[in-house]
Amino acid sequence: MSTPAEVPAGLPAAPEITEPLQEWHRLHVRMLVVRPLNEGVAMLVPILVLLFTGNGEKWRLIASGVTVATILAFSYLIWRTTKYRITDDQVELHTGLLTRKQLAVPRDRIRTVDLTSKPGHRIFGLSAVRIGTGQQDVPGTDGLTLDAVTQQEAERLRVLLLQKGVAPRAASPEEPGAEPVALPESEVISRLDLKWLKFAPLSLSGLVAIGALFGVLSNYADDLGLHPVQDLWEWLFEHPSLTLFAGFLVALVVVGLVLSIPLYVLQFWNYRLTREPDGTLRVQRGLLTTRSVSVEEQRLRGVDIQEPLLVRAGRGAKLAAVTTGLGSKGESNLLLPPAPLSVAHQVSRDVLKVGSDPTALRLRKHPFAALRRSVFRHVMPWAVIAAGLAIWAPPWAWPIPAAVIPFAALIGWDNYRSLGNALDERYLVTRNNSLVRSTVALQRTGIIGWRIRRSFFQRRSGLMTIGATTAAGAGIYHVTDVGESDGLALADEAVPELLRPFLVDESAVDGQADRNVWR
Numbered sequence: 032m033s034t035p036a037e038v039p040a041g042l043p044a045a046p047e048i049t050e051p052l053q054e055w056h057r058l059h060v061r062m063l064v065v066r067p068l069n070e071g072v073a074m075l076v077p078i079l080v081l082l083f084t085g086n087g088e089k090w091r092l093i094a095s096g097v098t099v100a101t102i103l104a105f106s107y108l109i110w111r112t113t114k115y116r117i118t119d120d121q122v123e124l125h126t127g128l129l130t131r132k133q134l135a136v137p138r139d140r141i142r143t144v145d146l147t148s149k150p151g152h153r154i155f156g157l158s159a160v161r162i163g164t165g166q167q168d169v170p171g172t173d174g175l176t177l178d179a180v181t182q183q184e185a186e187r188l189r190v191l192l193l194q195k196g197v198a199p200r201a202a203s204p205e206e207p208g209a210e211p212v213a214l215p216e217s218e219v220i221s222r223l224d225l226k227w228l229k230f231a232p233l234s235l236s237g238l239v240a241i242g243a244l245f246g247v248l249s250n251y252a253d254d255l256g257l258h259p260v261q262d263l264w265e266w267l268f269e270h271p272s273l274t275l276f277a278g279f280l281v282a283l284v285v286v287g288l289v290l291s292i293p294l295y296v297l298q299f300w301n302y303r304l305t306r307e308p309d310g311t312l313r314v315q316r317g318l319l320t321t322r323s324v325s326v327e328e329q330r331l332r333g334v335d336i337q338e339p340l341l342v343r344a345g346r347g348a349k350l351a352a353v354t355t356g357l358g359s360k361g362e363s364n365l366l367l368p369p370a371p372l373s374v375a376h377q378v379s380r381d382v383l384k385v386g387s388d389p390t391a392l393r394l395r396k397h398p399f400a401a402l403r404r405s406v407f408r409h410v411m412p413w414a415v416i417a418a419g420l421a422i423w424a425p426p427w428a429w430p431i432p433a434a435v436i437p438f439a440a441l442i443g444w445d446n447y448r449s450l451g452n453a454l455d456e457r458y459l460v461t462r463n464n465s466l467v468r469s470t471v472a473l474q475r476t477g478i479i480g481w482r483i484r485r486s487f488f489q490r491r492s493g494l495m496t497i498g499a500t501t502a503a504g505a506g507i508y509h510v511t512d513v514g515e516s517d518g519l520a521l522a523d524e525a526v527p528e529l530l531r532p533f534l535v536d537e538s539a540v541d542g543q544a545d546r547n548v549w550r
Contacts, residue, residue, distance in 0.1 A: 055114045055125075061155045062179050066106035067099075068151035115177055122162060122192070124175045134175045140164045141174075142330055142355055144189045145363065146323040148182065153321065158185035162192060163357070189325055194309045217305040217313070220381045221367060221374070230369035231295035233341040237287030240294055299368040304378065312352070312382065314366060324363055330355045332477035332503035333458065334366070334379045336390045338468040348375040352382070353473060353504035364504070379472070389458040389472040394451025400492035401512035402447040409443035410436055442466065452510045452521060459499060459525045461510045471508050477501045478526050483518075497522055 113126040122141075124134045143163040152158055157179035164174045180188070231237075300318035307313050311325045333353035342348065350367035357364040367378050376388045383389070413432045420429035446465035453460040458472040482498035489495055489512070497518045498507040510518060522530045 055116045057114055058110060058177065059157060059180055060110070061157055062110050063106055065151045065155050065157055065179055066109065067102050068154070069149050117188075117191070122175065124177070136162055136164055136174055138192065141192050142327065143357055143363070144192050144325045146185050146189060146321075146325075148317075148321045150319050152179055153319075156182050158182045160185050160188055189323075190309055193311050193325055193327060217307050219303060219305050220312075221302075221304040221378050223299060223302040223316075223368075224370070224374075227368065227370045228292055228295060230342055230345060230347045231291040232288045233345050233347065234291065234295070234339060234369050235287065235341065236294045236298075237289065237291035238283065240290050241283065241287055295368070302368060304366055304382075312366070316368070324357075326352060326354050326357065330503070331382070332501060333471060333473040334382060334390065335472075335504070336372075336375050336379065336470045338372070338470075339369075340466050340468075342369050343468060346372050348372045350375045350378055350382075351504075353471065353501075353508075355503045357504070383472070385457075389453075389455055389460050390470045392453040392455060392460050394453045394460065394462055395517075397447070397450040397452075397512055398492075398494065398514045400494055401450060402444065404488065404492065404494070404512055405447040405450075406440055406443035409439040409446065413439050450511060450513075452513065454521065454525055459508075459521075461499075461508055463509060463511050473499060473501060473508055475525050477503060478529075481522050481526075481530055482507060483522075485515075499525070 108128050109126070112128045113124070115122070115124045117123075117138075119138075121138055122136045124132075126132050126134075141162055141164060145161040145163065146158045147161065148158045158181070159176055159178035160180060161176045162174040177188075297318045297320075299316050301321070302316040303314070305313050305315075306328070307325070310329065311327050312331070313323060313325045315321070315323045331352060331354045335351040335353055336348050337351060338348045347369050348371075349365065349369045351364045352366050354364065366382060367375055376391050379388045379390055380386070413436050417429045417432040417436070420432065442465050449462055449465055449468045451460075451462045454475075457474060457476075459475055459478065460470065460472050462468065462470040478499045478501055480500040482500055483495055484498070485495045493515055494512045495515050495518050496512060497510045499510070499522075500507045510521065513521070519530065519534060523534065
């Protein structure tokens with residue numbers, strides 16, 4: 032990338048326009064306050080520990096002051112050394128004091144624009160704009176981020192960057208006599224229904240929050256010389272009690288249920304899924320931290336209906352997008368939070384613009400040999416653990432994994448019941464897993480290859496696992512433990528001629544019924 036022309040010392044702040052910014056600009060000056068505010072929340076606990084522990088030593092006050100001053104100085108240096116511009120061809124970001132970073136993203140490679148406003152951003156009317164280009168779903172590993180610009184400019188940048196062209200200039204409110212510009216209305220596909228809160232306890236988000244909070248508190252306790260986790264485990268081993276263990280589980284479940292509803296509200300309040308006039312799907316959600324993710328519809332390659340075990344028991348599901356530019360991890364690809372299964376199918380139809388949701392197709396079952404493999408894979412680890420504990424652990428330890436074995440067998444059976452595949456005119460549908468059952472409808476035109484795996488035990492059972500590779504979502508979607516001839520026929524029918532050169536029709540060799548095998 033060529034080095035840009037010298038930037039004047041008095042760089043202007045980001046202007047609120049929708050046409051390319053040919054000149055270099057800084058992030059908004061309010062960032063000097065917002066960054067310490069956001070960083071200060073994370074640093075609040077260690078600062079309080081320094082201030083209120085010990086006997087009021089002077090070094091603790093000094094260390095706290097130095098920490099705050101460091102955060103402020105770091106924020107100023109980031110603001111002072113960061114500049115960006117948007118040309119007709121690319122988005123450029125230069126940052127860094129000792130180590131200079133020069134990032135450039137071609138505009139024709141932009142796949143997603145993610146607007147995020149943490150509480151500190153929202154107080155001062157700012158947003159962080161993350162520009163994504165590929166499958167990476169971790170901030171900082173793909174594209175670039177402008178943190179922070181005004182919310183009005185962030186919205187205009189979203190429209191500008193996703194339409195791959197120069198947007199018409201919007202009348203600035205500072206121009207005298209400017210008339211407001213009427214923008215096309217968005218089509219609302221789905222919005223939050225408070226009845227969906229009943230799925231919050233079934234999602235186990237409260238238990239996840241408890242685990243995260245426990246981990247954070249344990250780390251700080253270790254820093255203070257306390258070892259609560261180690262002490263707790265030692266006490267439990269010295270005083271084993273089934274009643275105590277059962278009481279602990281009950282308390283954990285109750286607290287998890289109580290926390291799950293406010294966590295659902297924090298994540299999905301004001302949820303809206305809309306189809307924008309610029310040809311994008313936009314998901315907006317969040318209470319304290321608001322987030323808006325926009326995806327070009329032309330990059331959409333399918334949908335994934337995900338049914339965690341307990342949510343499925345309540346006839347619920349959530350919906351994710353299979354699209355280029357967003358991976359399958361995290362929640363960037365989320366189209367619908369936990370909601371009734373019927374709503375998930377309806378949103379799937381609306382998003383894909385089809386009359387019948389392909390994820391609701393009747394699926395072909397897999398051979399009985401797949402049931403044996405599924406039950407064996409789920410039961411065997413617990414049996415091995417129980418046997419090991421029976422030999423080397425206290426007598427009370429081995430019954431715990433032994434008691435899990437019947438439930439593991441049920442999960443293995445349910446995993447087999449979940450297996451299935453189907454084809455329609457446009458989509459390959461595959462369903463896998465039990466704890467989080469996933470039904471994926473993948474565009475047949477988006478399949479770019481096949482990955483076929485046959486383990487030793489699969490070969491003995493006449494099974495194989497076929498993976499449809501694609502440039503979207505997880506990158507590969509599996510049809511697990513399908514019969515060899517059925518799996519090869521499925522792949523050949525889904526994308527004609529792609530697999531044909533590697534197949535032999537046995538009927539032409541030995542007079543048997545049609546059966547595809549490898550060359």
